[in-house]
Every structure is written in structure tokens, then in C-alpha cells.
Amino acid sequence: MHAFYGGFLHIKTSLIQFVHEFDNVLGNNEQKELEDDGADSKGVLHTILEEGDCIVKVLSKEGDMYSLIVGEQKLIFDKPVVDTYRVFFDSVIRECQCECNLFQSKAILYCRMLCTFAYFKVNEVPTCLFSSQWSKNVRWKHTYIKSCHDVNSSNESNNFYKGLYSHFFNIAQDFVRNIKEASILHSVMDGTQTTLHDHCASKDQSSVPSQQSNKTPETQCSISVDRLLGPP
Known part of the structure; x- marks a missing residue:
């Protein structure tokens, strides 16, 4: 909570001020998410150079645990x-703990873990050490909360998109932990996509006659200048 509200609230903040600052x-976190996404899409992680400053020595071994x-x-x-x-290292599941x-x-891999992997000739980081919070595809759930900062740019289709995106994200986060679950989800989504394509195609065909009968000459069309808005 301190990290989330840092710089906006203090001990004497009133309830009304809290609602406003919330x-x-x-809005601040939404903007920061967009900036971070843009930087991550173009950025490259730097190589960790401190690994060469570590010396590994085995003390004991019990079963698969070093x-x-x-x-x-x-x-x-x-x-x-x-x-x-x-440092403790499991040679079977290749899990390391300091x-x-x-x-x-x-949730960041640091030099002592990396040099332990190098000592045991582990060339790939185990999936159990992958943290979703550092993924470039992560989306924090507070970005789905509606605020006044996106009222002007929101519309019905945008709200539909946000709701569906949140739904898809929660499903993927809760159930996609292995290949079988991912395959089931892909199969369901492919079937849903086919159904939606058929629905849109039938809808377009039914709307063609009505559009032709209601077509007006181009000279009768008018556009209100007040409705032309700049991009958000």
C-alpha cells in the first residue's frame, strides 16, 4: 500500500481527499504502465557481469540436495x-535457494544463483524461477479499474474490450500451467473465434439489403464539426 499510494497520501489526508487522490x-499508474510497456518492447536486458566475482564450494550432499x-x-x-x-541446490528439479x-x-535472479547454475552446468533457467511480475506481457489488475482519466476516451466497444481482456487474463493466469491446459484453452478459443466469424458474416449479409434501400445521395450527407475530436 505504501508503494502504491506513495507521494499522494499522508497521515492527515481526509476521506474526501483520499477519494480524489485515489x-x-x-491515472498515474495507468500512464506509468504505458510508458514501461513502450520501454520494455524496445529495451534489451543487460548482461549480469557479477557472476565472475563469485566462488562456489560444495560443503555436503544429501540425496539430490547440495x-x-x-x-x-x-x-x-x-x-x-x-x-x-x-546456498542450497536441488539437482533434480534444478531449484536454487540462497x-x-x-x-x-x-523475484530477480542474482549472481549467486547464476554462478551456482553455471557450476552445475545448468544452461537454462528452470521455469520454477520464472516470475510473472517481470514478464513483458504482465498486466497489473489495478489498470482495469475505471477512473476519471479515461472517461473522455472510453466508449461502449472500449468497455467491452476491457472486460473481455480482463476475463481472458484471469483465465490464463489461473489455469494455464502446463501444455494440456494451454491446449484446451487454445481449442476453446479457436472454436469461439470460428463461431464469431460465422455470426459476423451472417450479420453482414442480412444488413446489405437494408443499407442499399436506405442509401442517400452523397450531397445529403453532413458531418458535425463539433464531433471531430483529437486523439487521446
């Missing part, structure tokens, strides 16, 4: 310092 928070010590070399005030961390728990809190 709307501003939504216990390791990873020393990370750092420069503090131009003096080399080595911080050691206890005692610092940075991955659990920030």
Missing part, C-alpha cells in the same frame, strides 16, 4: 571484501 493514483558456500567478492572503499552465503532470500522478496 483517482489520481490510478549444500554450498558461495563467496561474493566486492570492492568497498577500494578494498576487496568477500561475503559468504549458504539464505539471503533476495529472490523470494524481489
Whole structure:
């Protein structure tokens, strides 16, 4: 909550101010989402160079679980310092966990995990370590909440689109965890798409005669200048 409302609310904010600022928070987050999406679509992730500063040493092994010590070399005030961390690695599911728990809190792969993978010759990051919050396709659910910032640009079809997009996102997020579930969803969506194409085709055919009978000369058509609006 502090991260979401940061910079907009304070301890003396009244209820009326809260409602007003809540709307501003939504508008700010919507704008930031658009900017981040634009940057992510063109950006390239930088290579992590700190992996070479880590030294891995195996302490013990119990079954498929390895216990390791990873020393990370750092420069503090131009003096080399080595911080050691206890790391556990499962060789079957290829899951890595460090005692610092940075991955659990920030969901970012850091150098100690990467150098552990390199030590055991794991060339691909396991899917269990993929975090959806860092995906370029992620959409935070607060962006679906309607605010006054998008009233002017909203219309009936736009509202339909938002509702359907939210519905599709929730289904994919809740049920697509393996190939079978993804195949079922693709099959259902393909069938729905075919049904909609047939519906639109029959609708267009039925509307052709009425459009021809109601057609007016071009000279009688008029456009209201007041209705021509600039893009949002």
C-alpha cells in the first residue's frame, strides 16, 4: 500500500481527499504502465557481469540436495571484501535457494544463483524461477479499474474490450500451467473465434439489403464539426 499510494497520501489526508487522490493514483499508474510497456518492447536486458566475482564450494550432499558456500567478492572503499552465503541446490528439479532470500522478496535472479547454475552446468533457467511480475506481457489488475482519466476516451466497444481482456487474463493466469491446459484453452478459443466469424458474416449479409434501400445521395450527407475530436 505504501508503494502504491506513495507521494499522494499522508497521515492527515481526509476521506474526501483520499477519494480524489485515489483517482489520481490510478491515472498515474495507468500512464506509468504505458510508458514501461513502450520501454520494455524496445529495451534489451543487460548482461549480469557479477557472476565472475563469485566462488562456489560444495560443503555436503544429501540425496539430490547440495549444500554450498558461495563467496561474493566486492570492492568497498577500494578494498576487496568477500561475503559468504549458504546456498542450497536441488539437482533434480534444478531449484536454487540462497539464505539471503533476495529472490523470494524481489523475484530477480542474482549472481549467486547464476554462478551456482553455471557450476552445475545448468544452461537454462528452470521455469520454477520464472516470475510473472517481470514478464513483458504482465498486466497489473489495478489498470482495469475505471477512473476519471479515461472517461473522455472510453466508449461502449472500449468497455467491452476491457472486460473481455480482463476475463481472458484471469483465465490464463489461473489455469494455464502446463501444455494440456494451454491446449484446451487454445481449442476453446479457436472454436469461439470460428463461431464469431460465422455470426459476423451472417450479420453482414442480412444488413446489405437494408443499407442499399436506405442509401442517400452523397450531397445529403453532413458531418458535425463539433464531433471531430483529437486523439487521446
